[in-house]
Amino acid sequence: MNGLSPNFVTLISEPRTDYTLIDSGAGRKYERYGDKSFIRPEPQAMWQPALSDWDADAEFIPGSDDEGGGRWYNHRPVPTDGWPLCWNDEVTFNAQCTPFRHLGFFPDMDPVWRWMRGKLTGLAEPDAMNLFGYTGVGTLALSAVGAKMVHVDASKKSVAQARVNAEMSGMTDRPVRWIIDDAAKFAAREVRRERRYDAILLDPPKYGRGPDGEIWRLEEDLPPLIADCRRLIDANSRCLFLTVYAVRMSAMALGALLKSHFGDLPGRVEFGELAVREQTRGLLLPTAIFARWSQD
Numbered sequence: 001m002n003g004l005s006p007n008f009v010t011l012i013s014e015p016r017t018d019y020t021l022i023d024s025g026a027g028r029k030y031e032r033y034g035d036k037s038f039i040r041p042e043p044q045a046m047w048q049p050a051l052s053d054w055d056a057d058a059e060f061i062p063g064s065d066d067e068g069g070g071r072w073y074n075h076r077p078v079p080t081d082g083w084p085l086c087w088n089d090e091v092t093f094n095a096q097c098t099p100f101r102h103l104g105f106f107p108d109m110d111p112v113w114r115w116m117r118g119k120l121t122g123l124a125e126p127d128a129m130n131l132f133g134y135t136g137v138g139t140l141a142l143s144a145v146g147a148k149m150v151h152v153d154a155s156k157k158s159v160a161q162a163r164v165n166a167e168m169s170g171m172t173d174r175p176v177r178w179i180i181d182d183a184a185k186f187a188a189r190e191v192r193r194e195r196r197y198d199a200i201l202l203d204p205p206k207y208g209r210g211p212d213g214e215i216w217r218l219e220e221d222l223p224p225l226i227a228d229c230r231r232l233i234d235a236n237s238r239c240l241f242l243t244v245y246a247v248r249m250s251a252m253a254l255g256a257l258l259k260s261h262f263g264d265l266p267g268r269v270e271f272g273e274l275a276v277r278e279q280t281r282g283l284l285l286p287t288a289i290f291a292r293w294s295q296d
């Protein structure tokens with residue numbers, strides 16, 4: 001592989017049926033999840049909103065501390081158990097207002113899943129792993145193109161929801177191993193078992209806990225996990241995609257980390273940002289940084 005490409009890549013999530021960023025500004029964003037609309041805090045929206053008539057079903061008002069906190073306030077009734085949404089006419093899943101201000105899936109991952117699906121084209125039953133897989137929309141998006149999936153998340157509740165989402169999608173017969181485990185421990189075990197994967201997706205939080213209280217700290221624990229992922233990938237593998245949210249870190253550093261481990265393989269390492277296109281003005285709202293390796 002030649003050097004790390006210095007070109008910054010922007011991966012844009014466009015307005016679509018399951019999700020649209022309608023407007024943003026003044027530290028908030030106005031979004032539509034299916035037929036329900038929400039207002040959530042968005043510190044990066046430092047401009048003024050385009051519209052003056054935000055009319056959401058619910059709004060998340062943050063707590064006064066920086067540590068999260070806060071709660072949803074409904075302006076109209078929103079089903080507490082959630083409502084079905086469909087990604088790309090293929091994956092049906094439950095959207096829900098969570099206490100963590102999310103809606104049960106991360107809509108900005110759309111171009112990530114599409115890129116990975118493209119990289120797996122032509123393989124009959126590629127082996128793919130989704131670490132920190134949450135409610136499984138990404139797992140099911142890859143499964144829908146024939147991948148044999150390993151889905152790993154520390155949260156029993158998230159994995160249970162992922163299984164429900166597989167049912168809602170009519171995909172329970174697909175080869176998916178649903179695993180509740182610490183991502184780093186599981187990857188290390190896979191290395192010992194001499195497993196290999198065609199594709200790996202990792203979406204780690206800044207801070208998390210494994211099911212047995214294992215502590216995950218991104219800056220300390222990501223490098224050894226990437227080293228293990230490299231051992232699970234070989235020259236015939238297709239890709240690895242790493243996304244990172246809400247951390248003081250540059251995409252360039254993620255790119256350099258991947259380059260340091262994947263530089264001996266053919267292909268290339270790229271890095272950049274994920275962004276969502278606002279419907280009203282076409283403005284891009286950044287959501288995460290990423291780095292990726294692909295064989296071609």
Ligand SMILES: C[S@@+](CC[C@H](N)C(=O)[O-])C[C@H]1O[C@@H](n2cnc3c(N)ncnc32)[C@H](O)[C@@H]1O
Pocket residue numbers: 104105106109131132133134135136137138152153154155158181182183184203204205207208209210211214215216
């Ligand atoms: C940012 S979310 C992933 C979002 C998901 N990729 C998606 O697009 O829907 C982070 C996930 O990491 C999980 N997690 C946190 N610490 C973990 C650990 N040590 N091992 C495995 N999963 C962990 C959380 O339960 C949560 O589901």
